[in-house]
Amino acid sequence: MTTKPLLEVEGLKKYFPVKKGMLGRTVGHVKAVDDVSFYVNEGETLGIVGESGCGKSTTGRMLMRLLEPTEGKVVFDGKDLTSLTSDEMRKTRRDIQMVFQDPYASLNPRHTIEKILEEPLIVHGIDNPKERKKKVREFLEIVGLSAYHAKRYPHQFSGGQRQRIGIARALMTNPKLIIADEPVSALDVSIQSQVLNLMQDLQKEFNLTYIFIAHDLGVVRHISDRVGVMYLGRMVEMAASEQLYAKPLHPYTQALLSAVPVPDPDYQKEQILLAGDIPNPANPPSGCTFHTRCPHKMDICTKFAPQLVEQDSGHSVACHLYSDQVDNDIKQMEGSL
Amino acid sequence: MSEFVPKADGIAVMKVEKTVGPWREAWNGFKKSKVAVVGMCIVLFFILLAIFGPLIAQEGINDQVLKDRLLPPSSEYWLGTDDLGRDILSRIIYGARISLWVGFFSVIGSVVVGSALGIIAGYYGRWVDTIISRIFDIMLAFPSILLAIAIVSVLGPNLRNALIAIAVINVPNFGRLIRSKVLSIKEDEYITAAKGIGMKDARILVSHILPNSMAPVIVQGTLAIATAILEAAALGFLGLGAQAPMPEWGKMLADSKDFLHSAPWTMIFPGLAIMLTVLGFNLMGDGLRDALDPKMKS
Numbered sequence: 001m002t003t004k005p006l007l008e009v010e011g012l013k014k015y016f017p018v019k020k021g022m023l024g025r026t027v028g029h030v031k032a033v034d035d036v037s038f039y040v041n042e043g044e045t046l047g048i049v050g051e052s053g054c055g056k057s058t059t060g061r062m063l064m065r066l067l068e069p070t071e072g073k074v075v076f077d078g079k080d081l082t083s084l085t086s087d088e089m090r091k092t093r094r095d096i097q098m099v100f101q102d103p104y105a106s107l108n109p110r111h112t113i114e115k116i117l118e119e120p121l122i123v124h125g126i127d128n129p130k131e132r133k134k135k136v137r138e139f140l141e142i143v144g145l146s147a148y149h150a151k152r153y154p155h156q157f158s159g160g161q162r163q164r165i166g167i168a169r170a171l172m173t174n175p176k177l178i179i180a181d182e183p184v185s186a187l188d189v190s191i192q193s194q195v196l197n198l199m200q201d202l203q204k205e206f207n208l209t210y211i212f213i214a215h216d217l218g219v220v221r222h223i224s225d226r227v228g229v230m231y232l233g234r235m236v237e238m239a240a241s242e243q244l245y246a247k248p249l250h251p252y253t254q255a256l257l258s259a260v261p262v263p264d265p266d267y268q269k270e271q272i273l274l275a276g277d278i279p280n281p282a283n284p285p286s287g288c289t290f291h292t293r294c295p296h297k298m299d300i301c302t303k304f305a306p307q308l309v310e311q312d313s314g315h316s317v318a319c320h321l322y323s324d325q326v327d328n329d330i331k332q333m334e335g336s337l
Numbered sequence: 338m339s340e341f342v343p344k345a346d347g348i349a350v351m352k353v354e355k356t357v358g359p360w361r362e363a364w365n366g367f368k369k370s371k372v373a374v375v376g377m378c379i380v381l382f383f384i385l386l387a388i389f390g391p392l393i394a395q396e397g398i399n400d401q402v403l404k405d406r407l408l409p410p411s412s413e414y415w416l417g418t419d420d421l422g423r424d425i426l427s428r429i430i431y432g433a434r435i436s437l438w439v440g441f442f443s444v445i446g447s448v449v450v451g452s453a454l455g456i457i458a459g460y461y462g463r464w465v466d467t468i469i470s471r472i473f474d475i476m477l478a479f480p481s482i483l484l485a486i487a488i489v490s491v492l493g494p495n496l497r498n499a500l501i502a503i504a505v506i507n508v509p510n511f512g513r514l515i516r517s518k519v520l521s522i523k524e525d526e527y528i529t530a531a532k533g534i535g536m537k538d539a540r541i542l543v544s545h546i547l548p549n550s551m552a553p554v555i556v557q558g559t560l561a562i563a564t565a566i567l568e569a570a571a572l573g574f575l576g577l578g579a580q581a582p583m584p585e586w587g588k589m590l591a592d593s594k595d596f597l598h599s600a601p602w603t604m605i606f607p608g609l610a611i612m613l614t615v616l617g618f619n620l621m622g623d624g625l626r627d628a629l630d631p632k633m634k635s
Contacts, residue, residue: 066532093535105526110359110548119544120534153358169530 005039006209007063007177012036012072014058018282030282032058034233036072037308040177045203045210047224047241049217049256051278055233056213057101060181063211064096065089077176094124097170101182103162107154113140113165114150120172135172142205143168144198160191164198171202179211184219196223217260221245226314229253232281232289235308239315249317251294288320296321363552366628373624379617387437390430398427399582407600417602419593425603428584429610435585436614439500439569440562446504448558451511456542456550458512459519470516473509481506482571489577496585499578503565514557518550552629559622563615570611586611 013036015029033055040046048056061067063074065081074081076096084092097120100106107116117136121127127135137147143164154162163183170178180199184192200223202208214220220227221241228238229250237250248254255272274293279285285292291301300320308318367373386393402422410417416425458469476484488502522528523546531541570587572578579585581592586607593603 061529064533066529090535090537093533098530098533100526100530102526106530108527108531108545108549119531119536123534123536123540166530169534173534 004042006042006077007040007211008073008075009039009059009063010037010073010075012059012062012074013070014055014062014067015070028282031233031284032281033062033069034284036230036233036235038228038235038238040209040211042176042209043203043207044225045212045223047212047214047220047227048230049214049220049227050230051215053278053281054230055281056215056230057181059230060098060179060211060213063179064093064098066098091124094120094173095175096177096179097173097175099163099166099170099178099180099183102186103159103166104154104186106166107162109154111153112150113152113154113157116154116165117150117169117172120169124173126173139168139171140165142171142202144194158191159187160195163187163191163195167195167199167202171206174206175208177209177211179213181213182215183212185214185216192219193222199223217245217256229256232279232284234289234305234318236290236319237315237317238308239312239317243312243315247315249311249315249322250290250319251296251321252290288318363625363628367624370624370627372620373627376617376620376622376624379613380621383433383437383614383617386430387433390433393430398423398431398584407596407603409600410602416606417600419589419603420596420600425589425606428589429586429606432584432586432589432607432610433614435496435579435583436566436569436611439496439503440566440614440618443500443503443565443569444507444558444561446501447507447511447561448554450504451508452515452547452554454508455512455515456519456546459516460523460538460542460546466516469512473512476506476509482568485568485572486575486577489572494577494580496579496583499569499572502572503568506568507561507565510561511554511557514553515550518553519546522546522549556622556626556629559618559625563618563622566611566614566618 012033013031014033015031017026018028018030019025020027036055036059038046048059050056058067062069062072063076063081065074065084069082072082076092079092081089081092111119114133114136117139118132121132121135126132133150136150140147140149145161145164145168149157154165157165163186167183183199184195187195196219199210203210210223212220212223224241226238226240227244228235229244229252230236231252237244237248237253239249244253245257248257251272252274255274258270258272272295276293279289279292285302287303288294288301288306291297294301298320304320306318306320306323308316309323310316311322400423402418405414405418405422407420408414408418408422414424414426416429419425419428454469454473458466479487484506485499485502488505489498492498492501528541528545531545569578569585570590573585573587574591576588576591579588581588589607590604590611593600593607596603
């Protein structure tokens, strides 16, 4: 590894307590994110995919501490974000910005575009009013809008244009890392590619690092250098983009990839159909959480959860199918019990 | 203002500079409703009456001309005179000042206090919310006019204390309204976005949450002015609000109740004044509601 990771996440967990009864007793926990670890190198794009409810957005929000992690460490640029006071964290957000899913809800309807874009600068005390106004116009041009749009209100723009504004807002403070939480899933397919291309251009221009959260594998493949697949709060597979799409290891990833539509009507493909629904994260299955739907289920799967282990270089998977040392796994687990 | 602006793809498109802010848009919507505009005209009429009244009305509204007692409307006394020979028209004109003053300031008082409490309760939630909400519940458990009477009895019967009482009894209404609005707004993504930018709580409250929760308050406030005027009149009628010889409309009604049969004009005209003002505010409030918050329409 030549570059040092910009962001390192270790054992990140988020348990939401389930309260019941008059006294609000905690009767259990929804394990929205359960022991997730990964890293992102400077200048690269990490895609995180998974179906809805698998904890990918929760993970994104915890990285910025918009949600407080239950456990785990987030090291950004050498600083442990989880140990910062809320005021220090607030100031650190200058370097980590977020692009949101719904371009209709993420812009204050009562503010003009100028005010929306200016706000991050005001909050962090960057530039004087005149420079700020100039910068707003500059960034509007950069994201493909025009300077005269500054005086308009959000409702006068289309979804794609609004998402461009959302991206411009994230860029204003010149951040190092941008967490994009399903930035294109609310847009039309034709607009999606425009926004994705814009994001890629901006990445080159400003040397940005992206964490790109999405449920659309095609979109993630287009933009990501590396991809992590999440299932029920856990990271089940992680690999370089080409590797993952060429040779998916985890049965869940295989099923996901077989479900991606191919734009060729004559193409006959074998689709792996998963039975059943995603289990309730308040009461996850024992062992490997995927065993209830897995076509290759083994006995061990119901008993022990597999660890994320590197198979090829840079290709990690959490599945007993690939552990040569299943026995070792068992010993390890028994030892820890 | 319009000009040709070349677009990136080379096609010149007509750019029409028309930035309509949310408030301007609401005004355009408001104008469409005839009834609301009529309401606004009535309200404006009474406001102008209150401001310029002294120029129109006769001097000495409290001067008693005992030879002219209980005269019916005539060319000299347009709306007749009361039992002490005072000109009713002049007293009603001066009364507009008192009623509107009480209406506006009591509502401003309850909006300020209610909004502050409601925003804090809604935004911070948890035990802060529980305490504030329970206080509101306790206050709402009393019939409002009874609570007002109790407050005035403690503070002493005069117009200022009546105003304070009316402001106090309306606080929970505004507090709850704002609280519920804040609860929904704080889940909006632009609030998360504001936090993500690194904004402080205080700034989020003032610059994002407050402006977006104001629409229902303006509507409720307009309607509450009408109720406040009625409540002030009721307190005046009971002798707990304005004291003689103040030309307060409710007080005028109370003073004239003994002459209902012999001189009905002493009662009809102050009553009409109250009714018209309240009607004006209500019509205007309904129009505002339709313009500002179409979802609230029943």
